Amino acid sequence: MHHTPESMRALRLVGDELADTTVETLFERGEVGRFNTLMRYFSTAGQELPEGLPDVAHEYLRATAAPPAWVDWDEMERARLFFIDNNVHVSTALAFSAMPACYVIPHVARLLSATHGLEFPSRRMAETGQFTVYLMQPDAFEAGSRFVPAVQKVRLLHASVRYHMRREGLWDEEALGTPICQEDMIGGLMIFSIQVLDALHRLGVHMSAEGAASYFYAWRVVGEMLGISPGQAPADLDEARRFSDLYMTRYMGPSEEGARLTRQLIDLYEEVVPGTLLDPVVAALIRYLVGDTCADWLQVPRSAWDTAVRTSPALLGVLESIEDRSPLGAWALDRLGHLTTHLELSSLTRGRVMQYAVPERLREEYGLGSTASRADRWVPPPPVFPS
Protein backbone atom coordinates (compact mmCIF):
# COMPACT_ATOMS: atom_id res chain seq x y z
CA MET A 1 0.00 0.00 0.00
CA HIS A 2 1.19 3.49 -0.90
CA HIS A 3 1.17 5.42 2.37
CA THR A 4 0.97 9.15 3.03
CA PRO A 5 1.54 10.94 6.35
CA GLU A 6 -2.26 11.08 6.75
CA SER A 7 -2.82 7.37 6.10
CA MET A 8 -0.01 6.61 8.54
CA ARG A 9 -1.58 8.78 11.22
CA ALA A 10 -4.79 6.76 10.92
CA LEU A 11 -2.80 3.59 11.63
CA ARG A 12 -1.88 4.92 15.09
CA LEU A 13 -5.39 4.26 16.36
CA VAL A 14 -5.56 0.61 15.34
CA GLY A 15 -4.20 -2.36 17.31
CA ASP A 16 -4.72 -6.07 16.59
CA GLU A 17 -8.34 -6.94 17.30
CA LEU A 18 -8.09 -10.74 17.16
CA ALA A 19 -5.13 -11.00 19.54
CA ASP A 20 -6.37 -8.18 21.79
CA THR A 21 -9.75 -9.86 22.28
CA THR A 22 -8.06 -13.19 23.05
CA VAL A 23 -5.76 -11.68 25.68
CA GLU A 24 -8.51 -9.60 27.29
CA THR A 25 -10.69 -12.68 27.61
CA LEU A 26 -7.85 -14.74 29.10
CA PHE A 27 -7.23 -12.06 31.72
CA GLU A 28 -10.93 -11.53 32.46
CA ARG A 29 -11.39 -15.24 33.09
CA GLY A 30 -8.15 -15.58 35.01
CA GLU A 31 -6.85 -18.16 32.55
CA VAL A 32 -3.45 -16.65 31.73
CA GLY A 33 -1.47 -18.90 34.09
CA ARG A 34 -3.07 -22.07 32.76
CA PHE A 35 -2.66 -20.84 29.20
CA ASN A 36 1.08 -20.17 29.65
CA THR A 37 1.70 -23.52 31.30
CA LEU A 38 -0.09 -25.45 28.58
CA MET A 39 1.49 -23.41 25.81
CA ARG A 40 4.95 -24.56 26.91
CA TYR A 41 3.88 -27.94 25.52
CA PHE A 42 2.75 -26.41 22.25
CA SER A 43 5.83 -25.61 20.24
CA THR A 44 5.47 -27.16 16.78
CA ALA A 45 3.01 -26.56 13.96
CA GLY A 46 0.45 -29.29 13.35
CA GLN A 47 0.79 -30.56 16.90
CA GLU A 48 -2.47 -31.37 18.69
CA LEU A 49 -3.48 -28.55 21.02
CA PRO A 50 -2.98 -29.37 24.71
CA GLU A 51 -6.03 -30.61 26.56
CA GLY A 52 -7.62 -28.08 28.86
CA LEU A 53 -6.56 -25.07 26.80
CA PRO A 54 -9.08 -22.20 27.28
CA ASP A 55 -11.64 -22.03 24.45
CA VAL A 56 -10.70 -18.53 23.41
CA ALA A 57 -7.04 -19.60 23.03
CA HIS A 58 -8.18 -22.62 21.04
CA GLU A 59 -10.04 -20.41 18.60
CA TYR A 60 -7.14 -17.99 18.31
CA LEU A 61 -4.61 -20.76 17.60
CA ARG A 62 -6.86 -22.27 14.93
CA ALA A 63 -7.48 -18.92 13.23
CA THR A 64 -3.79 -18.05 13.09
CA ALA A 65 -2.30 -21.47 12.27
CA ALA A 66 -1.84 -20.84 8.54
CA PRO A 67 0.23 -18.21 6.73
CA PRO A 68 -1.67 -15.76 4.46
CA ALA A 69 -3.23 -17.33 1.36
CA TRP A 70 -1.29 -14.98 -0.96
CA VAL A 71 2.15 -16.39 -0.04
CA ASP A 72 4.36 -17.23 -3.03
CA TRP A 73 6.41 -20.21 -1.85
CA ASP A 74 9.08 -19.83 -4.53
CA GLU A 75 9.73 -16.34 -3.22
CA MET A 76 9.94 -17.72 0.33
CA GLU A 77 12.50 -20.28 -0.82
CA ARG A 78 14.58 -17.51 -2.39
CA ALA A 79 14.38 -15.64 0.93
CA ARG A 80 15.65 -18.68 2.77
CA LEU A 81 18.59 -19.00 0.38
CA PHE A 82 19.32 -15.30 0.85
CA PHE A 83 19.41 -15.82 4.60
CA ILE A 84 21.68 -18.86 4.31
CA ASP A 85 24.08 -16.82 2.14
CA ASN A 86 24.08 -13.87 4.49
CA ASN A 87 23.20 -15.27 7.90
CA VAL A 88 26.12 -13.82 9.81
CA HIS A 89 25.73 -10.44 8.13
CA VAL A 90 21.97 -10.43 8.80
CA SER A 91 22.58 -11.30 12.47
CA THR A 92 25.15 -8.53 12.71
CA ALA A 93 22.79 -6.02 11.10
CA LEU A 94 19.93 -7.08 13.41
CA ALA A 95 22.11 -6.81 16.50
CA PHE A 96 24.10 -3.67 15.75
CA SER A 97 21.69 -1.68 13.61
CA ALA A 98 18.06 -2.85 14.01
CA MET A 99 18.07 -2.92 17.83
CA PRO A 100 19.53 0.61 18.17
CA ALA A 101 17.10 1.76 15.44
CA CYS A 102 14.22 0.69 17.73
CA TYR A 103 15.76 2.75 20.54
CA VAL A 104 16.03 5.88 18.43
CA ILE A 105 12.22 6.12 18.30
CA PRO A 106 11.51 7.63 21.73
CA HIS A 107 7.99 6.23 22.23
CA VAL A 108 9.19 2.75 21.19
CA ALA A 109 12.17 3.05 23.59
CA ARG A 110 9.76 4.01 26.37
CA LEU A 111 7.54 1.03 25.62
CA LEU A 112 10.48 -1.35 25.44
CA SER A 113 11.96 -0.16 28.70
CA ALA A 114 8.59 -0.64 30.37
CA THR A 115 8.34 -4.18 29.03
CA HIS A 116 11.64 -5.95 28.64
CA GLY A 117 13.24 -4.16 31.53
CA LEU A 118 16.22 -1.88 31.59
CA GLU A 119 18.48 -4.49 33.07
CA PHE A 120 17.44 -7.34 30.87
CA PRO A 121 17.62 -6.59 27.15
CA SER A 122 19.19 -9.96 26.43
CA ARG A 123 15.79 -11.60 26.67
CA ARG A 124 14.40 -9.63 23.75
CA MET A 125 17.60 -10.12 21.75
CA ALA A 126 17.45 -13.86 22.40
CA GLU A 127 13.77 -13.95 21.43
CA THR A 128 14.36 -11.95 18.26
CA GLY A 129 17.38 -14.06 17.34
CA GLN A 130 15.61 -17.35 17.90
CA PHE A 131 12.58 -16.04 16.00
CA THR A 132 14.74 -15.24 12.94
CA VAL A 133 16.48 -18.61 13.06
CA TYR A 134 13.10 -20.39 13.23
CA LEU A 135 11.82 -18.27 10.32
CA MET A 136 14.68 -19.26 8.05
CA GLN A 137 14.43 -23.02 8.56
CA PRO A 138 13.55 -24.97 5.39
CA ASP A 139 10.38 -26.27 7.05
CA ALA A 140 9.37 -22.97 8.69
CA PHE A 141 5.81 -23.19 7.40
CA GLU A 142 5.33 -26.95 7.48
CA ALA A 143 4.04 -29.36 10.09
CA GLY A 144 6.67 -29.79 12.77
CA SER A 145 8.02 -26.24 12.39
CA ARG A 146 8.70 -24.17 15.49
CA PHE A 147 8.18 -20.92 13.66
CA VAL A 148 4.39 -20.72 13.35
CA PRO A 149 3.76 -21.36 17.09
CA ALA A 150 6.46 -18.76 17.88
CA VAL A 151 4.61 -16.20 15.71
CA GLN A 152 1.30 -17.07 17.38
CA LYS A 153 2.84 -16.56 20.81
CA VAL A 154 4.64 -13.32 19.92
CA ARG A 155 1.40 -11.88 18.56
CA LEU A 156 -0.30 -12.58 21.89
CA LEU A 157 2.74 -11.18 23.71
CA HIS A 158 2.27 -7.89 21.85
CA ALA A 159 -1.45 -7.92 22.68
CA SER A 160 -0.66 -8.46 26.36
CA VAL A 161 1.76 -5.52 26.33
CA ARG A 162 -1.06 -3.37 24.91
CA TYR A 163 -3.34 -4.65 27.66
CA HIS A 164 -0.90 -3.90 30.48
CA MET A 165 0.28 -0.52 29.16
CA ARG A 166 -3.32 0.68 29.03
CA ARG A 167 -4.40 -0.78 32.37
CA GLU A 168 -1.39 0.51 34.23
CA GLY A 169 -1.62 3.93 32.63
CA LEU A 170 1.92 3.66 31.25
CA TRP A 171 0.96 4.95 27.82
CA ASP A 172 -0.24 8.39 26.74
CA GLU A 173 -2.97 7.25 24.40
CA GLU A 174 -4.12 10.73 23.56
CA ALA A 175 -0.70 11.73 22.20
CA LEU A 176 0.55 8.38 20.93
CA GLY A 177 -2.56 6.44 19.95
CA THR A 178 -2.72 2.72 20.66
CA PRO A 179 0.36 1.02 22.15
CA ILE A 180 2.07 -1.20 19.51
CA CYS A 181 -0.33 0.26 16.94
CA GLN A 182 -0.40 -0.69 13.28
CA GLU A 183 1.98 2.14 12.38
CA ASP A 184 4.54 0.99 14.96
CA MET A 185 4.17 -2.64 13.87
CA ILE A 186 4.82 -1.68 10.24
CA GLY A 187 7.63 0.62 11.45
CA GLY A 188 9.14 -2.38 13.26
CA LEU A 189 8.76 -4.44 10.13
CA MET A 190 10.73 -1.75 8.24
CA ILE A 191 13.47 -1.82 10.88
CA PHE A 192 13.88 -5.59 10.53
CA SER A 193 13.56 -5.67 6.74
CA ILE A 194 14.62 -2.72 4.57
CA GLN A 195 16.78 -1.16 7.29
CA VAL A 196 18.63 -4.45 7.74
CA LEU A 197 19.24 -4.41 3.97
CA ASP A 198 20.52 -0.81 4.32
CA ALA A 199 22.93 -2.01 7.01
CA LEU A 200 24.10 -4.94 4.86
CA HIS A 201 24.77 -2.49 2.05
CA ARG A 202 26.76 -0.28 4.41
CA LEU A 203 28.75 -3.31 5.53
CA GLY A 204 29.67 -3.86 1.89
CA VAL A 205 27.71 -7.10 1.51
CA HIS A 206 27.03 -7.99 -2.12
CA MET A 207 23.31 -8.66 -2.62
CA SER A 208 21.30 -9.47 -5.69
CA ALA A 209 18.14 -7.45 -6.35
CA GLU A 210 16.20 -10.72 -6.29
CA GLY A 211 17.68 -11.72 -2.91
CA ALA A 212 16.94 -8.35 -1.33
CA ALA A 213 13.35 -8.39 -2.62
CA SER A 214 12.74 -11.92 -1.34
CA TYR A 215 14.19 -11.08 2.11
CA PHE A 216 11.71 -8.20 2.29
CA TYR A 217 8.91 -10.46 1.06
CA ALA A 218 9.52 -12.99 3.84
CA TRP A 219 9.24 -10.26 6.46
CA ARG A 220 6.05 -8.98 4.85
CA VAL A 221 4.54 -12.48 5.27
CA VAL A 222 5.71 -12.56 8.89
CA GLY A 223 4.32 -9.06 9.47
CA GLU A 224 0.85 -10.12 8.46
CA MET A 225 1.07 -13.25 10.63
CA LEU A 226 2.11 -11.01 13.54
CA GLY A 227 -1.03 -8.93 13.22
CA ILE A 228 -0.38 -6.24 10.59
CA SER A 229 -3.73 -5.72 8.86
CA PRO A 230 -3.84 -7.35 5.41
CA GLY A 231 -2.91 -4.95 2.63
CA GLN A 232 -1.47 -2.29 4.98
CA ALA A 233 2.22 -3.19 4.82
CA PRO A 234 4.32 -1.75 1.95
CA ALA A 235 4.19 -4.13 -1.02
CA ASP A 236 7.77 -3.82 -2.25
CA LEU A 237 11.12 -2.26 -1.43
CA ASP A 238 10.25 1.09 -3.02
CA GLU A 239 7.09 1.42 -0.95
CA ALA A 240 9.07 0.20 2.05
CA ARG A 241 11.67 2.95 1.52
CA ARG A 242 8.89 5.52 1.52
CA PHE A 243 7.16 4.21 4.64
CA SER A 244 10.43 3.66 6.49
CA ASP A 245 11.77 7.16 5.75
CA LEU A 246 8.47 8.89 6.60
CA TYR A 247 8.20 6.93 9.84
CA MET A 248 11.78 7.42 10.96
CA THR A 249 12.05 11.13 10.12
CA ARG A 250 8.74 11.78 11.87
CA TYR A 251 9.64 10.16 15.17
CA MET A 252 13.38 9.62 15.56
CA GLY A 253 15.14 11.59 18.26
CA PRO A 254 16.99 11.36 21.58
CA SER A 255 15.46 9.97 24.75
CA GLU A 256 16.67 8.97 28.17
CA GLU A 257 15.24 5.47 27.73
CA GLY A 258 16.84 5.08 24.31
CA ALA A 259 20.27 5.97 25.70
CA ARG A 260 19.85 3.63 28.69
CA LEU A 261 18.70 0.71 26.53
CA THR A 262 21.63 1.28 24.20
CA ARG A 263 24.08 1.25 27.13
CA GLN A 264 22.57 -2.05 28.28
CA LEU A 265 22.77 -3.46 24.77
CA ILE A 266 26.45 -2.50 24.43
CA ASP A 267 27.24 -4.05 27.84
CA LEU A 268 25.47 -7.21 26.76
CA TYR A 269 27.43 -7.50 23.51
CA GLU A 270 30.69 -6.73 25.28
CA GLU A 271 30.01 -9.72 27.52
CA VAL A 272 29.56 -11.88 24.42
CA VAL A 273 32.80 -10.62 22.78
CA PRO A 274 35.67 -12.64 24.28
CA GLY A 275 38.20 -10.60 26.27
CA THR A 276 38.10 -6.84 26.71
CA LEU A 277 40.48 -5.66 24.00
CA LEU A 278 37.82 -5.70 21.29
CA ASP A 279 35.00 -4.35 23.48
CA PRO A 280 35.10 -0.83 21.95
CA VAL A 281 34.47 -2.40 18.53
CA VAL A 282 30.85 -2.99 19.61
CA ALA A 283 30.14 0.72 20.09
CA ALA A 284 32.17 1.60 17.00
CA LEU A 285 30.17 -0.78 14.82
CA ILE A 286 26.86 0.60 16.10
CA ARG A 287 28.08 4.15 15.43
CA TYR A 288 29.24 3.18 11.95
CA LEU A 289 25.90 1.57 11.06
CA VAL A 290 23.46 4.08 12.55
CA GLY A 291 25.56 7.20 11.88
CA ASP A 292 26.88 9.89 14.21
CA THR A 293 23.63 11.77 14.82
CA CYS A 294 21.70 8.71 16.04
CA ALA A 295 24.76 7.42 17.90
CA ASP A 296 25.04 10.74 19.75
CA TRP A 297 21.31 10.67 20.57
CA LEU A 298 21.79 7.18 21.97
CA GLN A 299 25.02 8.27 23.72
CA VAL A 300 27.09 5.56 22.04
CA PRO A 301 30.64 6.16 23.34
CA ARG A 302 33.29 7.30 20.86
CA SER A 303 36.68 5.60 20.58
CA ALA A 304 39.69 5.26 18.31
CA TRP A 305 37.98 2.19 16.85
CA ASP A 306 35.41 4.42 15.14
CA THR A 307 37.93 5.06 12.35
CA ALA A 308 39.19 1.49 12.17
CA VAL A 309 35.68 0.05 11.85
CA ARG A 310 35.15 2.13 8.69
CA THR A 311 37.52 -0.24 6.94
CA SER A 312 35.23 -3.19 7.68
CA PRO A 313 33.41 -2.87 4.33
CA ALA A 314 36.80 -3.10 2.59
CA LEU A 315 37.71 -6.22 4.58
CA LEU A 316 34.28 -7.71 4.09
CA GLY A 317 34.55 -6.82 0.41
CA VAL A 318 37.59 -9.08 0.14
CA LEU A 319 35.68 -11.98 1.75
CA GLU A 320 32.70 -11.30 -0.49
CA SER A 321 34.92 -11.39 -3.58
CA ILE A 322 36.27 -14.77 -2.45
CA GLU A 323 32.69 -15.94 -2.03
CA ASP A 324 31.73 -14.64 -5.47
CA ARG A 325 34.64 -16.34 -7.20
CA SER A 326 35.30 -19.60 -5.40
CA PRO A 327 32.70 -22.25 -4.50
CA LEU A 328 35.09 -23.71 -1.91
CA GLY A 329 35.66 -20.28 -0.34
CA ALA A 330 31.90 -19.71 -0.36
CA TRP A 331 31.33 -23.02 1.41
CA ALA A 332 33.99 -22.30 4.04
CA LEU A 333 32.63 -18.81 4.73
CA ASP A 334 29.08 -20.18 4.92
CA ARG A 335 30.13 -22.68 7.57
CA LEU A 336 31.94 -19.96 9.47
CA GLY A 337 28.86 -17.75 9.24
CA HIS A 338 26.63 -20.56 10.44
CA LEU A 339 28.86 -21.23 13.43
CA THR A 340 29.12 -17.53 14.32
CA THR A 341 25.34 -17.06 14.20
CA HIS A 342 24.73 -20.06 16.41
CA LEU A 343 27.44 -18.97 18.83
CA GLU A 344 25.87 -15.51 19.02
CA LEU A 345 22.40 -16.93 19.57
CA SER A 346 23.40 -19.57 22.09
CA SER A 347 25.34 -17.00 24.13
CA LEU A 348 22.15 -14.96 24.34
CA THR A 349 19.67 -17.76 24.98
CA ARG A 350 22.17 -19.63 27.17
CA GLY A 351 20.62 -22.87 26.05
CA ARG A 352 17.07 -21.85 26.90
CA VAL A 353 14.16 -22.23 24.53
CA MET A 354 12.45 -18.86 24.49
CA GLN A 355 8.76 -19.42 25.33
CA TYR A 356 7.23 -16.04 24.38
CA ALA A 357 4.81 -16.38 27.28
CA VAL A 358 2.06 -13.85 27.90
CA PRO A 359 3.27 -11.76 30.87
CA GLU A 360 0.79 -11.59 33.74
CA ARG A 361 2.41 -8.39 34.95
CA LEU A 362 4.88 -6.39 32.91
CA ARG A 363 7.66 -5.68 35.32
CA GLU A 364 8.01 -8.97 37.15
CA GLU A 365 7.80 -11.14 34.06
CA TYR A 366 10.45 -9.12 32.30
CA GLY A 367 12.85 -8.85 35.18
CA LEU A 368 12.63 -5.10 35.70
CA GLY A 369 14.67 -4.27 38.79
CA SER A 370 16.52 -7.56 38.55
CA THR A 371 20.25 -7.30 39.04
CA ALA A 372 20.97 -10.12 36.59
CA SER A 373 22.97 -8.86 34.51
CA ARG A 374 26.29 -10.47 -6.91
CA ALA A 375 25.92 -9.52 -10.78
CA ASP A 376 22.62 -7.75 -10.38
CA ARG A 377 23.66 -5.97 -7.21
CA TRP A 378 21.02 -4.35 -5.04
CA VAL A 379 21.58 -0.92 -3.59
CA PRO A 380 19.07 0.73 -1.27
CA PRO A 381 16.71 3.24 -2.91
CA PRO A 382 17.64 6.87 -2.12
CA PRO A 383 15.95 8.63 0.80
CA VAL A 384 12.36 9.69 0.32
CA PHE A 385 11.64 12.88 2.19
CA PRO A 386 8.25 14.50 2.48
CA SER A 387 8.20 17.76 0.55
Next chain:
Amino acid sequence: MILERGSTTRLHRASGAVITVVPRRGWGNTVAHTGDGAESERVSDPVLIAAGAADLVVEGVGTALRRAGALLGRSDLAALAQDGREELRQRGRLALRRHARATESHMELLARRAASRGTGPGDA
Protein backbone atom coordinates in the same frame (compact mmCIF):
# COMPACT_ATOMS: atom_id res chain seq x y z
CA MET B 1 83.11 -4.41 -0.56
CA ILE B 2 85.23 -7.13 -2.17
CA LEU B 3 83.52 -9.97 -3.95
CA GLU B 4 86.62 -11.93 -4.82
CA ARG B 5 90.36 -11.41 -4.57
CA GLY B 6 92.58 -11.30 -7.62
CA SER B 7 89.90 -9.81 -9.79
CA THR B 8 90.32 -7.97 -12.99
CA THR B 9 87.45 -5.53 -12.73
CA ARG B 10 86.92 -2.82 -10.11
CA LEU B 11 83.90 -0.61 -9.83
CA HIS B 12 84.16 2.57 -7.79
CA ARG B 13 81.00 4.10 -6.39
CA ALA B 14 80.20 7.26 -4.52
CA SER B 15 79.74 5.25 -1.33
CA GLY B 16 83.45 4.54 -1.33
CA ALA B 17 82.99 0.79 -1.65
CA VAL B 18 85.14 -1.02 -4.14
CA ILE B 19 83.60 -3.93 -5.97
CA THR B 20 85.93 -6.37 -7.62
CA VAL B 21 84.52 -8.81 -10.13
CA VAL B 22 86.06 -11.76 -11.95
CA PRO B 23 84.89 -12.77 -15.39
CA ARG B 24 84.26 -16.50 -15.62
CA ARG B 25 84.46 -18.88 -18.46
CA GLY B 26 81.30 -19.88 -20.23
CA TRP B 27 79.38 -16.69 -19.35
CA GLY B 28 78.56 -14.31 -22.13
CA ASN B 29 80.76 -11.25 -21.82
CA THR B 30 79.62 -7.74 -22.48
CA VAL B 31 81.06 -4.26 -22.37
CA ALA B 32 80.41 -2.44 -19.14
CA HIS B 33 80.75 1.30 -18.80
CA THR B 34 80.92 2.40 -15.21
CA GLY B 35 80.54 5.99 -16.26
CA ASP B 36 82.97 7.27 -13.61
CA GLY B 37 86.04 7.36 -15.75
CA ALA B 38 87.46 4.09 -14.40
CA GLU B 39 88.38 1.04 -16.37
CA SER B 40 85.90 -0.12 -18.91
CA GLU B 41 86.18 -3.81 -19.56
CA ARG B 42 84.17 -6.76 -20.70
CA VAL B 43 82.03 -8.03 -17.77
CA SER B 44 79.47 -10.81 -17.79
CA ASP B 45 75.77 -9.86 -17.27
CA PRO B 46 75.05 -11.87 -14.09
CA VAL B 47 78.09 -10.44 -12.38
CA LEU B 48 77.12 -6.95 -13.38
CA ILE B 49 73.62 -7.42 -12.01
CA ALA B 50 74.93 -8.88 -8.75
CA ALA B 51 77.31 -5.96 -8.44
CA GLY B 52 74.54 -3.48 -9.05
CA ALA B 53 72.32 -5.07 -6.41
CA ALA B 54 75.16 -5.19 -3.89
CA ASP B 55 75.94 -1.59 -4.58
CA LEU B 56 72.37 -0.59 -3.96
CA VAL B 57 72.31 -2.42 -0.63
CA VAL B 58 75.64 -0.93 0.39
CA GLU B 59 74.49 2.56 -0.45
CA GLY B 60 71.27 2.00 1.50
CA VAL B 61 73.09 0.62 4.54
CA GLY B 62 75.71 3.35 4.37
CA THR B 63 73.07 6.07 4.25
CA ALA B 64 71.11 4.46 7.09
CA LEU B 65 74.25 4.20 9.21
CA ARG B 66 75.17 7.81 8.57
CA ARG B 67 71.63 8.87 9.46
CA ALA B 68 71.67 6.76 12.62
CA GLY B 69 75.00 8.31 13.63
CA ALA B 70 73.66 11.80 13.07
CA LEU B 71 70.45 10.87 14.87
CA LEU B 72 72.22 9.76 18.02
CA GLY B 73 73.92 13.12 18.22
CA ARG B 74 70.63 15.04 18.09
CA SER B 75 68.91 16.44 21.14
CA ASP B 76 65.41 16.57 19.64
CA LEU B 77 64.84 12.83 19.42
CA ALA B 78 61.42 13.06 21.10
CA ALA B 79 60.20 15.68 18.66
CA LEU B 80 61.54 13.61 15.80
CA ALA B 81 59.68 10.54 17.04
CA GLN B 82 56.55 12.68 17.34
CA ASP B 83 57.01 13.81 13.72
CA GLY B 84 57.41 10.20 12.66
CA ARG B 85 54.23 9.25 14.46
CA GLU B 86 52.35 12.13 12.91
CA GLU B 87 53.60 11.12 9.47
CA LEU B 88 52.41 7.54 10.06
CA ARG B 89 49.06 8.85 11.25
CA GLN B 90 48.67 10.98 8.13
CA ARG B 91 49.62 8.04 5.97
CA GLY B 92 47.04 5.91 7.84
CA ARG B 93 44.40 8.56 7.34
CA LEU B 94 45.06 8.71 3.61
CA ALA B 95 45.05 4.92 3.36
CA LEU B 96 41.74 4.72 5.21
CA ARG B 97 40.26 7.42 3.04
CA ARG B 98 41.31 5.42 0.01
CA HIS B 99 39.57 2.29 1.28
CA ALA B 100 36.65 3.59 3.33
CA ARG B 101 33.27 4.43 1.85
CA ALA B 102 32.66 8.10 1.45
CA THR B 103 28.89 7.85 1.74
CA GLU B 104 26.95 8.38 4.95
CA SER B 105 24.69 5.71 6.42
CA HIS B 106 21.05 5.99 5.38
CA MET B 107 20.07 6.42 9.04
CA GLU B 108 22.40 9.40 9.29
CA LEU B 109 20.67 11.16 6.40
CA LEU B 110 17.28 10.52 8.01
CA ALA B 111 18.49 11.69 11.42
CA ARG B 112 19.85 14.95 10.00
CA ARG B 113 16.55 15.48 8.25
CA ALA B 114 14.65 14.78 11.48
CA ALA B 115 16.95 17.07 13.45
CA SER B 116 16.56 19.90 10.93
CA ARG B 117 12.77 19.57 11.12
CA GLY B 118 12.96 19.80 14.88
CA THR B 119 11.20 16.51 15.46
CA GLY B 120 11.79 14.71 18.69
CA PRO B 121 10.25 12.71 21.46
CA GLY B 122 7.36 15.10 21.96
CA ASP B 123 6.30 15.29 18.34
CA ALA B 124 4.72 11.91 18.10
